[in-house]
Amino acid sequence: RINVDNGAPWGSPRNPGEVTELSIWLIQLGIRISFSRPYHPQTNGKIERFHRSLKAEVLDGRQFSTLEQAQTAFDRWREIYNLQRPH
Structure with a gap:
């Protein structure tokens, strides 16, 4: 969902x-x-926070030459975001 x-x-x-x-x-x-x-954008507060973190930690100032490079960056960040950062 x-x-x-x-x-x-x-x-x-x-x-x-x-x-x-x-x-x-x-x-x-x-x-x-x-x-x-x-x-009521606060209803989606978690996803808004996710997008803010993704932009700040992965996307700002970066360009990817290939989809594979982008996917690698997303995969690394997903590990940090889901398993290493404080919740």
């Missing part, structure tokens, strides 16, 4: 709960979609 906000590319801010092509594709893959409360 993935919890998403109501904005692009997940849904429609004007019609909360309305799904996009991306959401339909995920549903077809067997991934359930749940939407946060409209206009």
